Amino acid sequence: MNRTPAPPAHPLPHCTIVPPHILDRLAEQGHEAARRSLALDAAHRANRLLAAPARPPAHRLTRTIADARHTETLPGRTVRREGGAPVADGSVDRAYDGLGATFALYEQVYGRESIDGAWLPLDATVHYGDHYDNAFWNGSRMVFGDGDGEIFTDFTSCLDVIGHELTHGVTQYTAGLDYQDQSGALNESLSDVFGSLVKQYALGQSSAEADWLIGAGLLAPGINGVALRSMKAPGTAYDDERLGKDPQPAHMDDYVQTASDAGGVHINSGIPNHAFYLVADALGGHAWERAGQVWYDTLTGGTLSPAADFTAFARATVAAARARWADDAVTDTVVAAWSQVGISTT
Ligand SMILES: [Zn+2]
Secondary structure (H helix, E strand, O other): OOOOOOOOOOOOOOOEOOOHHHHHHHHHOOOHHHHHHHHHHHHHHHOOOOOOOOOOOOOOOOEEEEEOOOOOOOOOEEEEEOOOOOOOOHHHHHHHHHHHHHHHHHHHHHOOOOOOOOOOOEEEEEOOOOOOOOEEEOOOOEEEOOOOOOOEOOHHHOHHHHHHHHHHHHHHHOOOOOOOHHHHHHHHHHHHHHHHHHHHHHHOOOOOOOOOEEOOOOEOOOOOEOOOEEOOOOOOOEEEOOOEEOOOOOOHHHOOOOOOHHHHOOOOOHHHHHHHHHHHHHHOOOOOOOHHHHHHHHHHOOOOOOOOOHHHHHHHHHHHHHHHOOOOHHHHHHHHHHHHOOOOOO
């Protein structure tokens, strides 16, 4: 019997991987590609996000990559389908592999059948727009710009960026965290956590070997920075005269009160990001196995309210750890990590 995938239970936040505070600053300095990218992002936010087309589930990974050929028309021309051979375009092949790596983490480690848990096909468009400085998931597909080459490189180059964006889809189908203030920062943080885990799993890295960066390799040569964010050391990813300084806090004492960026969702995510890093670092080994399992159980367990704040989320991770492991070691580690970022779970 064919079932059409259920529509997402919650509205999708329109998250672009480069947060508005970076593009705003570049646009103020007269950077033309950033200005055009911001205008496009605003237009995307104003439009209703696309629901994934209703197709009967294939019960396997199904990828389709299209090429917008530097236009703003979606989806573009299909250039690679599931099982097709690599083509002579690195952006196409990196997008194909990145969708596959994200599917692999969720399916092989957590037993999740694609983003919606019901075999949603994974589609992407590359070469979107003219030097477009961003990448996003629109509820139906991943869309990648080529970057301007001066500040940002090709957005297919970062596996964690692909995992980040697709995880917004997982959150949309599960906890549905409101994209505002602390619940919004948790939504962002979950995308960073699983984005990083997609990369670590694909590379077979231990938590000690991982770089814990989001968007490593995305900043063009000459920019003083290593990535968009650092989970290991929030606030240290870049410090550049054009980009400004990474504004992420690592502790509640430095929580940023702001009306912009939906209450600083890309800024205060540094706090739960760092808590996850501390759990993974303390437990050692592969971060997707225990730390990742606790966060995955929390995200999908059905106990979180869409308006959950950091404390509610932290308490839910403690409950998830206790539910999965009889041994107290993981639970104690989770409690200690939240305490280190200034959040009490008792
Ligand atoms: Zn995001």
